[in-house]
Amino acid sequence: MAHGRGPDGRSSYALLRDAVAGRRRVLDVGCGDGLLLELLAAGPGRQVAGVDLSAAELALARRRPGLDTAPLHTGSADQLPFREGEFDGVVSHMALMLMDGPERVAAEIGRVLAPGGTLAAVLGGGPGEGEAYAAFLRLLRPVLDAAPPGRRLPRLGDRRLRTREGFDAVFGPAGFAPVSWERVPLDLTAPPETVWRTVGCLYDLALLDLATVADLRDRFTAATAPAALPDGRIPCGMTVYVAVARRTG
Ligand SMILES: C[S@@+](CC[C@H](N)C(=O)[O-])C[C@H]1O[C@@H](n2cnc3c(N)ncnc32)[C@H](O)[C@@H]1O
Structure with missing residues (x-):
């Protein structure tokens, strides 16, 4: 999704970087291959850390400039290997709603985030x-319906984290003020190969x-x-929500 741009020209990663501007100790939950951590680490005097279930993704993250010495832990967000109040910023890009x-994840984020943190x-x-x-989702549906049970991934995560009300229901009890919630259309228009890599x-x-x-790729x-478009790019879009919540004291 790195090439995606919102209406103001920023990527969804840059939106999160900017949402924690001024926060010095920042944890990325579900950091994947570290793209957002690399952006964050470029901030002066900032310390970053990451957690992800996937050791393979973290190995890619460690290769990025500025992340070779950052604490990157393989593990689950519902058991964070950090002390109480260790961070003043926590970010998560396209991961919380899959968990x-x-x-338990909200309680752990609330625990490691200092009061007043973001x-x-x-x-x-x-x-x-x-x-x-x-179009991809239309083509995918019958393919999944026809796949044997062992080849169908169960629905991941919790749908509540895709709505403002659900987000507050989960994070409110963990010590967070009502969330600021913004719907952002991302333009992912790109050459066919890039669009397939994005949706595929x-x-x-x-x-x-x-x-x-x-076969799905050929039909897509x-x-x-x-x-x-005349330049060969394929129009593609995705909606994301940007949620920002303050840890109350
Ligand atoms: C869609 S990827 C996003 C990766 C990265 N944040 C990005 O946007 O480039 C979701 C990531 O969340 C991680 N993940 C899913 N459930 C998790 C959990 N319970 N604890 C930690 N990481 C988790 C996955 O391993 C995966 O790397």
């Missing part, structure tokens, strides 16, 4: 402007066999080609 047991998260909101992502990295494809994924490319 099971969000109340939690800023980007949460997935589904297809937005542009045909490609919606969804977890829904993770258990499908390679031939099925290759054919279905979206007629919409190509």
Whole structure:
């Protein structure tokens, strides 16, 4: 999603970087390969740390400039290996809504965040402007319906974290003030290969066999080609929510 741009020209990663501007000790929960941590680490005097379930993603993160000595822990967000109040900022990009047991995750984020600290998260909101992502989901549905049970990933996470009310219901009891909630349309228009990598990295494809994924990719490319812009790029959009909440004292 790094090439995606909101209406003001910023990427969804840059929106989170800016939401914790001035915060010196920042934890990224579900940091993946460290793209956001790299942006954050460029801030003067800032200390960053990350947690992710995937050791492979963290190995990629460690290769990024500024992250070679950062504490990056393999583990689950519902058991954070940090002290109480150790951070004054916590960020999470496209990860919180995928996590099971969000109340435990919220309690842990509330524990490691100092009073007055900021939690800023980007949460997935589904297809937005542009045909490609919606077209992908239309093609994917029958493929998943036809897949044997062992090749269908169960629905990940908790849908409450895709709404303002649900977010407050989960994070309020963990010591957070009512969230500031913004719907941001991201423009992910790009060359066909990039658009496929954007929509095709969804977890829904993770258990499908390679031939099925290759066939889906061919049909997706054919279905979206007629919409190509004169420069060959394929229009694609996605909606995200930007949630910012303060840890009360
Ligand atoms: C869609 S990826 C986003 C990665 C990264 N934040 C980004 O946007 O580039 C979601 C990430 O959340 C991680 N994740 C999912 N559940 C988790 C949990 N309970 N604890 C820690 N990480 C988790 C996954 O391993 C994955 O790297």
